[in-house]
Amino acid sequence: MILIAGIPDEPPVALAIAAAEESGAAHVVFDQRDHLSAGLKLRLDAAAGWQGTLSTAAGVIDLQAIDGVYVRLMDERYLPDVVDLPSNAPERLRTARFHSLLHDWLNSAPVRIASRPRAMLSNMSKTYQAGIIHRCGFDIPETLVTNDPDAVLDFVDRLAAEGDDVVYKSVSGTRSIVQTFRAADRARLSHIRWCPTQFQRKVRGTDVRVHVVGARVFATRIESEATDYRYSARQSGSDAKLTSIDLEPGLQKACVALSAALDLPFTGIDLRLTPEGDAICFEANPCPAYSYYQSRTGAPIAAALIDWLAAGGALTRTKAGLAPNGMDRLPAVSQPSA
Known part of the structure; x- marks a missing residue:
């Protein structure tokens, strides 16, 4: 069972839901807009690992039945029904606690997750992330x-x-x-x-956005006169032209390796290919808005994401019957519900 968590009508989430429906993959959707009425109960057991339920308007989700999660949650502080409330308002405090518990589970659940909140933090400092990018063999500006x-x-x-x-x-x-x-x-x-x-x-060359999904790579060449092609019409007066391309195998492997180093199984890597044939890497986006690229090229990024999540399944425990993630020596801990 795949859990898709986010705003269902936001394009990347909507495409993931459509891909799950088209493939027949068992899935459930958590609409983040229901956060004030949703309930989350977690229990960490030394033998059984994480146990718990996520209660939503659509029903109760047994978290032990989840094999993979696509995470595209907005910052809960800016959700429309709490953004204008005082910082100590009960609704704000509740939604903060709810999302904190949800992140605890997402950061440690032994299932495939695209991507864990703790791994997404690497992009909060572009200089920190650039160091990792450089250590993975990419040139940086x-x-x-x-x-x-x-x-x-x-x-x-x-x-x-x-x-x-x-x-x-x-x-x-x-x-x-x-x-x-x-x-x-x-x-x-x-x-x-x-x-x-x-x-x-400013690096001379051609922009390429690379989406990595597990070990699969989808590359898009962008032709634009703008400095930031995402705003091409505003900056240059004409829209960017996007085309699917195949990267040479070595560069594909380097992108997959970078995603692995960042612990981001689903990532959007921004490259510029120079006239001399070098690949300069600007950054790796931990929660890519891939719908922009898929809608213009037809690249099956959402389908690949759903396939990767569906193929995961719960991680196998050790033969000794220990809890996943090396938690065998931890006592049972109960988290309050939110």
Whole structure:
């Protein structure tokens, strides 16, 4: 049984649900909008591992029957029915506790999960993630993270002398629009004193988004005149052109290895292939909005995700009958319901 957790009419979640229905894979959906009426009970037993139920408007889900989970939950602090409430409002406190318990289970349940919340945290610091990317053998752009305007000007002027532009974006996991540094930006540089920002050498070449699902790879070439092709119409006046491509085997293996190193079995890796044939990696998205790419290329990403989750099943216990994840010496612990 597959659990799909998120907002059902959000495109990536909707595609996953449709793929599960089309394949006939047994699945249940947790609509995150029902969080205030949902109930979660967990018990960690030394012999049996995680036991518990997730109660929703659609019924009660036995968590021991779940073999795989697709996780695309929005930040619970911004759910429409609590976002405007005071921080100490009972509804806010309840939803925080509910999601904390749900994350506890997602982070340790012995089933296939795309992807565990703790693994997604690597993208909260792009510099931290870049270190992992580099250790996995990928080149990364020359990067400056700073809140010092003078350091930025030195960086921009040096790269300009070498014939290259500079782009800038958020250093955190918060979504931002990648922009090319222009003359007008010099007058605004004082703003970064309160917000350290990431500046990078602008790499020449072709953008490629790689979706890794387990050991499968789906690559998309993007042709656009924009700095950030996601906003191509806004930045360049024309939409980006997306085409499915096959990566050479070595690069495919490198992308799968990077996903494994990040513990992200479902990830979106942003590359730029240079005219010299090098692959520069910008980042790995832990919860990719793959629907944008699938809808334009027809790549069966959602079907591959459902196949990967369905093929998992609960992890096999040791012959000694120990609990999964090495929990054999832990006493039985009960978590309060939410």
